[in-house]
Amino acid sequence: MIARWSRWRHTLVGGLALIAATNVVALFGIMYNRSGPPTALLQVSDRELQVPGSWGFESENSGLALGLAWRMASGAEDDYGIAGYGSRAAWLDRRRLEELGFDVSVPADHPRANRHYERQLPREVLIVMELDGPAYQAALRRAVERAARPGATGYDAKSLAFERERSSRLFLVDAGLDYDSLRARYPDRSRYAIVRGKVRVDRWLVKNKGSLNGSVSGLSVSALNVPVELRGVLGRDMSGYTATVAFGQRLEPWFAAARKSGSDPDSKGR
């Protein structure tokens, strides 16, 4: 009986210690992420945030996590003007893919190329996100040119208006494995954030000629939880607001502040 009681007591201590240790490790990591100056601070609007769909059990979820509506910086032929996943990235070319650790030794036109590249699974790398920078300006310029060309349709005019007023200005523009070298290339912390994301290699057929380009299949942290103190501003209703997204030491983001568009920029959660 004494032995059994002693075993139970050890179980109690061991279990509570395990729960405590796991939570301490997790919370320590969170504190570390949010310690010191953020690695980037982006002022995003409702254009760059996505409300989750209401399917499944989401209707019973009292919490809210907003997704980052990123777009791929790409050439004119791949620019569909919408936030999306899997778009071809012209900048994720063979050389960059090799730097990221992919085996690109088989030429894209080789008979074995399809199998060789299909077998390579996504890798987690560092990805540079650009807010309202040259990539967005290029997309806007393309929309202007399409709307201004002879024979432009009403759809082109609508696309231009959408690009100007509603489309996300958050573009994925580069990727690498080393944070410092990426930050050296993109030093503006209010325009460029470096995050973790998944890149995969794809073989594309352009004019019957095979080419290699990567695509981003997702960010490692795809949605940001909205704390209760910001729910007055950041809700399921996508009305105009500006939110400050901070990125910490572990490159994990969080909402640092939010305000209705046109209100006091220093206000927090009003």
Added chain:
Amino acid sequence: MRALEGEGVLALSEAQRAAVSAHHSSLLARYARDFDIDRDMEAKQMSLGMRIASLLGALALAASAFFLFYQFWGRFSTASQVSILLCAAAGSFVATWWIQTRDASGYFAKLAAMVAFACFVLNIVMLGSIFNITPSDKAFIAWAAYGFLLAYACDLRLLLGAAILCLTAFIAARTGTISGMYWLHFGERPENFFPAAVLLFAFPSLVRHARYPDFPAVYRILALLALFLPMIVLANWGEASYLPFDDWAIEAIYQILGFAGTAAAICLGVRRQWPHVVNTAVTLFIALLYTKFFDWWWEAMPKYLFFLVLGLTAVLFLLVLRRLRTALQQGTPG
């Protein structure tokens, strides 16, 4: 005793019979009080019903805990959310411990243990959601450790199974990341499960489970599943393999390995008198054989012939298994 007397083996006086009967009754009463044993067939059937009710109750309570939090968590401050999660995990564990010290039957303790495990999983998952933490395979280690602790504390096979699955996922994820893949894709390369399968199969032979006689079977059954289910997948879908060969060659390799491996497991099970290994290996052998039959002959054969082949194969298996059973019975001492 009545049967022994009827066959003339035993002759007791009325007083002796009453004394033996009283002794047996007292023993049964003590065992029932201390260990909650089943005293007759009716009690055994009731126990089975209680086990099923306990399992379903635990699953329902775990789901209830999750949806309760889901329904209200958005209304609390971040500090309150973290406190609630921590208190739920610690509170459910203390409740399990408290029930365990008072519940001789173990049904309520097992139910509480499963709820405690669900609360701990919820604790870690929700911390990740609240603070936008990058998903990590390390969570599987914490869940596995907690699952093992509860399983061994409450003698609970279901939680042992959950803990083993978490550990298998962790080892498979780590194996997958050696090739550079993102850990969440570990399931896309079935070979990632092989190291975990080998470790799990060896574990109960390396560590004695005198106080937990049912646990080695759980380890070995899950090890066999972790080894041969990926082989069945690869025997039919070679492109998922790491091996740098053509798909047909990979499929042929895993067909041979699958058939030879399950046959070897059956032999090992017979030799070591592990009926759980024999049963699992036979099931996996048949599953591999039937998937290959479908692959080879479904299109080529008239359907009556296809099903006739399946039926004849089943008859052949019955004959082989009957011989195995005889071998097992002859090998059983006493």
